Amino acid sequence: MLEQENRHLLSGREYIGVNKIDGPLIFVSKTHPVGYRELIECVDADGKVRLGIVLESSTDAVVVQIFEGTAGLTLPNTRIRFSGRPLTISVSKDMLGRVFNGLGHPIDGGPPQRSDIELDVNGMAINPTARQYPRDFIQTGISVIDGMNTLIRGQKLPIFSGNGLPHNELAAQIARQAKIRGTDTEFAVVFAAMGVKHDVAQFFIRSFEESGVLENVALFLSLADDPSIERLITPRTALTLAEHLAFNEDMHVLVIMTDMTNYCESLREISTIRGEIPSRKGYPGYLYSDLAELYERSGMIKGHNGSITSLPILTMPNDDISHPIPDLSGYITEGQIVFEREMDGRGIYPPIAGLPSLSRLMKDGIGEGMTREDHPHLASQLFAAYSYVKDVRNLASVIGEEELTPLDHDYLEFGREFEQKFVSQRKDEERSIEQTLNLGWEVLKFLPVEELHRITEEEIEKFYGA
Amino acid sequence: MSDRIIGQVKRVNGPVIEVMGITDAHMFELVRVGQENLIGELIKLDSDCAVVQVYEDTSGIAPYAPVYGAGMQLSVELGPGMIGTIYDGIQRPLEAIREMSEIYIKRGITIPSLNREKKWHFIPSVKEGDNISGGTVLGTVQETENILHKILVPPLDKGILESVVPEGDYTVEDVIAVLRTDDSQTKDLFLMHKWPIRVQRPTQQRLPLDVPLITGQRVIDTLFPVAKGGTVAIPGGFGTGKTMTQQALAKWCDADLIVYIGCGERGNEITDVLTEFPKLIDPRSGRSLMERTILIANTSNMPVSAREASIYTGITMAEYFRDQGYDVAVMADSTSRWAEALRELSGRMEEMPAEEGFPAYLPTKIAEFYERAGSMETLNGDSGSVTIIGAVSPPAGDFSEPVTQHTKRFIRCFWGLDRNLANARHYPAISWIDSYSEYLEEMSSWWADQVGAEWLEDRTEIMGLLHKEVRLQQVVKLVGPDALPDTQRFILEVCTLFKNAFLQQNAYDKIDTFSIVEKQAKMLHIIVMYWKRGLQAIKNGTTLIKLRKIKVYQDIVKMKFTIPNENLSGLDKIEARLERSMDQMEALHA
Ligand SMILES: Nc1ncnc2c1ncn2[C@@H]1O[C@H](COP(=O)(O)OP(=O)(O)OP(=O)(O)O)[C@@H](O)[C@H]1O
């Protein structure tokens, strides 16, 4: 009991010398009782301070994880100071327009961030009864998204991409063009970069600059040459600010997190060093829960005006959608925008394959009074028809196009038009939802009316034309 | 609660805590950890050490923190007030928690599961001197318009009723009866009692499973029906429709009560149910759907150990209503997240893993869970059922993984979701090739009574065609459709029609969202008639084009949207018109 009561007296105590260093982990024994997930400071021989948190605490030893990495540390000269509290950041609206590292420390040369509000970066689970079901249509101006995979305010909709595909361009285009029609509310952007290269960060900064919104963006950068462990905290820091802006300041926040694959790899690194039993491909069994802790922080709350809409970007290793990172993400998020390398090869931008892409929240955000009454059936029909196009193309590649039935020829033509006219658009092209839907009808006209099983008589009359 | 210190924290590793200096703790004892009062359960004892699984975030917990024992197992409170309520994985009422901690779920909150202030109107049905035992109905409380809550003697109690209160209003903590046990002790009885979640509630015996749970989903009721008291698995990759299917069932199936367990899934899905269900009207009772629903939400970002418990919390509540003679359907979304919680906890306890890191006892746990389903003769001689419908989320949508494979051993109805169907927006994406129901035979006489013997014939006919189609499609893929004779191409056409007009069912369409069995049987019959008469017509020399151009064809394609459940006469008209068209065609070629 004595140990327990003295805990807060001892909490600031410093220990000189550690027992073991293994990758980003440090083991210290014979400490006072230290709390699980407590924040620590690690001071090296030169007096430089690094931050870390407690991953495991026992009567024998404490395991801490150092965010800035352990390079240059020695066993005897490393000092560890326990803080007795969790890792927090101080948050405020003034953070918009500024650049921070993954731990929330400014790296833009400006003054340190000061505020009375200190929040635990781990956040807490939102009570499901406090959530407001998201249903406001966000017009991104991109047909294949607005028309078929509609983004809703408060949704978490990741982009599943691959190396070298234009996911950054698409994310930047969405951030530039996203609007709620009939309102002039603007999105604040919280941008978290994990392990991406400098030029990617520069690309986003330039794009925000050009559209004149940079003062509405907070950037958290943990780039490729920063310690890999810092990536584990970067999205948490960023989301903590996002929560503050959305639910304390009533702002609409768009969170862009890239690249989730790097985040997951850092998680795997830690797990491997700790000798945990892996599940698939060496990733820890708790990858799902860990990702959920991040993704589930988006949404809307009853009685609050703000929202967090998140667009995580992840590159699928080997373009494989069944890889644990996209797979587990897909199980948590509310749909996904999937890029297809083959379409990119054919010069189609955005290279979004209709079929595996999905927006689960679109159902309540489209249709009469929200977009247009024909939207739900039109989207469903486009999906069905395009899916048949894929079958016909496969068949044609085996038996030759000449052998196809006349109907199948119609489908091939529809497929071409759909990709060229509807999906394809310029990187600065912004289409209204009406333009998008009208384009959809235009390409459907390449199919005979009997093929439109998913569309009602009235809609055919009104939009398809007799 | 008489909390006593049972030991001190030795090691903290996420939700798993090792405790030292154990004195008199018992297995599965409910415990509290530290000043924060975190709820946990003791799950392992080893000389003077123990392992506790904590149901809340353990941040800040340090060695030497005290661990208190509650002297009882982790249990749920069973009594009036559960219906329409939303609980977390260990039966804490989330609405009440929100009143205390707003947006986020704070730690260490203690709130009773059942409201202590609310008074219920109790009408006794026993009298002094009665011989009573576990399951005896002491009286009733009209909990909602449709659910008459029967107050039961707790399963293990027995004796002579010494007193019972008169009709009146009582809280769940008021004594409503006193029992004198065989060894002359007295025991107070209340409107509620507690039951440990990991222990199956006793019954007299299992009854045959011969009545279907009608779901209103055509592919289910017509092709792969489940019995009341049966077990179903719905496996499928992400986005293939597990949640939508379970929600459709929760809305429209003909169970008396739904226990919906959101186990490690999305917060917004729970919010969706919470906003939609109160507005939807149960077609059978005319009342709000929320009045027959209990929700358990332990979303993916809530503590993983409470996710493990949520499944048991849900099934125990279901058994309790079964014991009152009700048919209860349990939706568990997703059992994979529960299995993963087991895996995570097992990993943290450094147990030896079996396949893919799952503990070796995974199959036993899955079996135990599905065993709690069934149609039962209850202790008081009534009958009730618990149907379990479990979603399975296989990594990469690959059904050969351990959770799907082991689940398959213990269920009798399998609705496999197909990624290609989902991508083509063919919903529900339930594969007609991979899925099966072992209940069909036992239930066929119910169908014969309900909609006529033709149903089974029609069903067999169409299933035959669907299987033939698979083989024909393989041929088409090699040589194109033109190589097939018209009689075989007609099979392809009929199957396409059946998929579009019958199997696909739009959950968002007012009329299509559910079909009563009579509508299903008639629709099926019309399509089978089109097939049979059409085939004859082809043999007589008609072309495929002509068959497709008959006017009534378009009406058949859209009958699911145009003919409401309340008035099926439109289907009879379509059938009559189809018959006439076919007669005419026959006459033409005679
Ligand atoms: N019967 C249906 N009618 C209309 N749309 C459907 C139907 N079933 C599924 N969908 C569509 O598919 C989407 C995904 O379905 P659902 O959320 O049920 O998938 P899931 O299998 O539960 O996925 P996860 O494992 O990721 O939770 C829905 O948002 C909806 O758009």
Ligand SMILES: [Mg+2]
């Ligand atoms: Mg789901």
